[in-house]
Amino acid sequence: MGLALGLGLSFSACSPAHLIDRAIGRSVDSAANRVGQRMGDAIAGHLLSNLTPELMRAYSMGLFQMLFYHGGYNFQFAQYQPGEFTRWDAKGVEQGEWFEKALLVRNADGSEWWRVESRAKDDNGKQVELVIEALFAPAGEDGSRRVRRMRAKYPDEREAKEVPITEKDANAWVLHTQHSLTPESIEGLKVATVNLETPAGTFKTDHLQSGNAGHGALNWWIVEREVPGRVVKYSQESVDLDADGNPKSRETVYQVTLLKHGNDATASKLGAF
Numbered sequence: 722m723g724l725a726l727g728l729g730l731s732f733s734a735c736s737p738a739h740l741i742d743r744a745i746g747r748s749v750d751s752a753a754n755r756v757g758q759r760m761g762d763a764i765a766g767h768l769l770s771n772l773t774p775e776l777m778r779a780y781s782m783g784l785f786q787m788l789f790y791h792g793g794y795n796f797q798f799a800q801y802q803p804g805e806f807t808r809w810d811a812k813g814v815e816q817g818e819w820f821e822k823a824l825l826v827r828n829a830d831g832s833e834w835w836r837v838e839s840r841a842k843d844d845n846g847k848q849v850e851l852v853i854e855a856l857f858a859p860a861g862e863d864g865s866r867r868v869r870r871m872r873a874k875y876p877d878e879r880e881a882k883e884v885p886i887t888e889k890d891a892n893a894w895v896l897h898t899q900h901s902l903t904p905e906s907i908e909g910l911k912v913a914t915v916n917l918e919t920p921a922g923t924f925k926t927d928h929l930q931s932g933n934a935g936h937g938a939l940n941w942w943i944v945e946r947e948v949p950g951r952v953v954k955y956s957q958e959s960v961d962l963d964a965d966g967n968p969k970s971r972e973t974v975y976q977v978t979l980l981k982h983g984n985d986a987t988a989s990k991l992g993a994f
Contacts, residue, residue, distance in 0.1 A: 831859030
């Protein structure tokens with residue numbers, strides 16, 4: 722299946738400092754607190770239009786969390802083959818409104834170049850776009866993938882720039898891909914089989930759901946093999962309980978839906994290789 726337990730991150734209710742702390746996986750020191758404050762200001766004024774290089778690690782980790790994880794579960798890297806991409810519409814996500822992720826190259830040593838693009842509207846309604854190309858190291862013994870190199874084209878800038886990554890940064894700039902769920906567990910998460918309409922087409926999907934009353938629900942709609950990563954929609958819901966502790970209402974916190982997928986994303990847009 723390729724869903725693996727990883728880092729959890731809530732985009733709707735995290736403070737900026739907590740966002741950095743959980744995304745990077747370490748205690749927030751005074752410097753990170755200053756970054757967190759600036760990141761909070763950027764989110765309030767539409768994050769993309771205010772993004773700076775010093776915020777890139779915190780922002781990119783949040784972005785990677787949203788695209789590769791959902792509620793603490795990872796969309797396995799191995800499910801994408803070189804050239805494959807997926808494009809997404811997002812509602813209720815602070816990192817943007819439109820996303821694309823693509824596996825560009827898988828090198829002989831197992832390292833991989835990925836491209837991630839995000840779009841949103843600034844305070845004036847103007848669309849802004851960020852393009853990131855990141856080199857992930859081969860998976861370590863614990864399954865983690867570290868960012869070894871990154872290039873980015875920031876909103877309103879014509880040329881791509883290299884994002885400096887120190888060895889210390891690389892040890893914290895990491896995605897965790899271990900703890901794969903068993904097929905039996907995946908079967909246990911299935912609540913229905915649904916013909917799901919998306920902008921990318923209509924798919925026969927298994928609807929998986931995890932969570933419990935009072936803490937919300939995580940949802941995935943997955944296909945057998947037609948789409949890279951197999952996921953065509955995912956969402957988080959909040960659940961209100963009645964006096965007896967039974968669910969009485971549900972509200973979508975965020976929702977991400979497939980717009981398009983393909984297999985021709987093999988060239989760097991930013992001169993990364």
